[in-house]
Amino acid sequence: MKEKIHLIHPFLLALSPAVFLWSQNFGEVPLREVFPVLFFLLLLYVVAWFFWKIFFSDLQKRAIITSFSLVIVLLFNYVYNIFFDNTVLHLRFRWSFIVIFLILISFIYFLKKSKIDFSHLNKIISIAAGVFILISLAQVSYGYYGIYTSNNKNLYLDTKNNEEVTELRDIYYIILDGYSSSNVIKNVLGFEEIENFTFFLENNGFYIADESLSNYPETLLSLPSSLNMLYLDEPNADRKHFSMAENHKVKDILKSYGYKYIHLGADAFTYFNRYADRNINIGFFSPYQSLMWHNTIFKPIQDITGARIERLAEKFGFLDTRKTQWQREKYKLEKLSELPEEKGPIFAFAHFLLPKGINVFDKDGRYLTEKEAKQNGSIKGYLNQVQYINTGIEKVVNDILRKSDNEPIIIIQGDHGFPFYDNLDIIDNFADPARARELVVPGKYSFPILNAYYFPDGGDSLLYDSMTPVNTFRILFNHYFEQDLELLEDISYTVDSDDETEFIVWDK
Numbered sequence: 001m002k003e004k005i006h007l008i009h010p011f012l013l014a015l016s017p018a019v020f021l022w023s024q025n026f027g028e029v030p031l032r033e034v035f036p037v038l039f040f041l042l043l044l045y046v047v048a049w050f051f052w053k054i055f056f057s058d059l060q061k062r063a064i065i066t067s068f069s070l071v072i073v074l075l076f077n078y079v080y081n082i083f084f085d086n087t088v089l090h091l092r093f094r095w096s097f098i099v100i101f102l103i104l105i106s107f108i109y110f111l112k113k114s115k116i117d118f119s120h121l122n123k124i125i126s127i128a129a130g131v132f133i134l135i136s137l138a139q140v141s142y143g144y145y146g147i148y149t150s151n152n153k154n155l156y157l158d159t160k161n162n163e164e165v166t167e168l169r170d171i172y173y174i175i176l177d178g179y180s181s182s183n184v185i186k187n188v189l190g191f192e193e194i195e196n197f198t199f200f201l202e203n204n205g206f207y208i209a210d211e212s213l214s215n216y217p218e219t220l221l222s223l224p225s226s227l228n229m230l231y232l233d234e235p236n237a238d239r240k241h242f243s244m245a246e247n248h249k250v251k252d253i254l255k256s257y258g259y260k261y262i263h264l265g266a267d268a269f270t271y272f273n274r275y276a277d278r279n280i281n282i283g284f285f286s287p288y289q290s291l292m293w294h295n296t297i298f299k300p301i302q303d304i305t306g307a308r309i310e311r312l313a314e315k316f317g318f319l320d321t322r323k324t325q326w327q328r329e330k331y332k333l334e335k336l337s338e339l340p341e342e343k344g345p346i347f348a349f350a351h352f353l354l355p356k357g358i359n360v361f362d363k364d365g366r367y368l369t370e371k372e373a374k375q376n377g378s379i380k381g382y383l384n385q386v387q388y389i390n391t392g393i394e395k396v397v398n399d400i401l402r403k404s405d406n407e408p409i410i411i412i413q414g415d416h417g418f419p420f421y422d423n424l425d426i427i428d429n430f431a432d433p434a435r436a437r438e439l440v441v442p443g444k445y446s447f448p449i450l451n452a453y454y455f456p457d458g459g460d461s462l463l464y465d466s467m468t469p470v471n472t473f474r475i476l477f478n479h480y481f482e483q484d485l486e487l488l489e490d491i492s493y494t495v496d497s498d499d500e501t502e503f504i505v506w507d508k
């Protein structure tokens with residue numbers, strides 16, 4: 001056994017993409033999504049090992065060819081980008097397949113004929129692969145360690161008043177990712193028709209906090225804050241923030257009143273919530289798993305073989321991230337409209353990767369190909385998705401208000417605004433470059449958000465124009481659940497560019 005340990009590299013290389021991606025995204029990937037992938041990779045390793053046994057009885061040679069083929073299969077996207085896409089070659093998938101196939105054949109021939117002793121090479125590859133995996137695992141452990149060393153503040157709730165709460169209304173918390181305030185959409189992005197949506201909401205009894213800013217400029221900070229009704233301690237704690245967004249205070253309180261928690265996640269860290277009574281989502285693969293899939297050789301094979309597999313993919317709702325995203329958001333809108341029929345009281349949390357997100361919707365909801373989306377650019381793409389989700393939300397609001405027996409509570413909120421800071425290409429969208437440069441100043445226009453409330457029975461009297469999401473549920477619990485939660489000062493934080501471990505108050 002000891003003299004064979006240096007043949008372990010095909011096994012290590014097979015597992016490495018999963019472990020590496022896990023370490024890079026440990027903030028957002030729970031173990032339950034990693035294990036099936038590891039199992040699949042293990043299986044692939046076994047299949048490859050026994051397949052090459054047909055051609056190579058020599059173990060040294062077999063280890064090398066197994067690793068070689070596993071790298072091509074699992075890391076095809078990287079291999080393609082490095083050698084075939086970004087170089088003078090610039091080959092299409094089809095041609096790169098042929099080239100790779102020829103390389104593989106020559107390599108097999110060379111191995112077969114070779115009289116070299118490969119044990120040293122095998123040792124080196126095994127050590128390299130082992131070190132790589134250990135570094136990735138160390139990063140994962142460090143991430144987990146971070147959660148346990150910092151504890152969450154607790155919130156005081158007055159339970160003695162609970163008997164007074166007799167009317168339990170259904171609560172809908174709808175997050176529209178990156179939905180800016182109507183002011184920014186109209187005056188900065190130049191979309192005047194946004195006013196129709198504002199009128200729709202106001203005509204239906206919504207209060208719009210039109211000077212509202214988000215507390216943070218990104219989702220992974222903003223959602224754990226609003227769902228736990230508190231400010232975060234530190235920016236660099238992805239794993240902790242992910243777990244706060246999943247195991248949040250709002251659902252704990254509502255569950256204690258007998259609420260059923262229904263979770264409609266997005267193609268993000270909100271994908272699945274294990275504490276929910278019901279998850280409504282589609283997709284065979286989680287975001288982490290589809291990222292793995294997109295790096296393998298199976299993805300371009302799927303693209304080339306075209307329609308037949310495409311239909312199969314559509315049927316099972318997996319394999320293609322863009323198509324799945326398009327189907328998922330439509331599906332969630334439909335399901336939201338049906339929720340009033342659910343036996344209540346319910347708390348529905350719905351996170352739409354709209355209007356910010358992969359551009360897959362035209363303004364009328366038609367599917368956009370990757371090429372069409374690219375042609376639109378980031379601003380037009382965003383505004384198209386604003387129009388699509390507005391229409392969708394108008395229908396959902398109409399349906400919920402019409403079907404609910406008891407007047408429901410509805411919150412429609414952007415977790416942050418249009419992210420000007422990471423859309424530098426918007427400079428090309430403006431005739432005046434000086435004006436454009438002013439727009440990409442971090443924070444300046446990225447904080448104003450859509451923040452709309454349907455708070456029946458006088459609840460809206462507690463709302464105010466400059467309120468921020470950290471106070472959303474504090475106000476809700478105070479009015480509808482007889483609580484006495486102190487309102488926090490409305491502050492927008494951003495990460496200190498000089499010291500990324502600290503938040504700083506964003507200075508308007």
Ligand SMILES: [Zn+2]
Pocket residue numbers: 177178218219220356415416
């Ligand atoms: Zn977001």
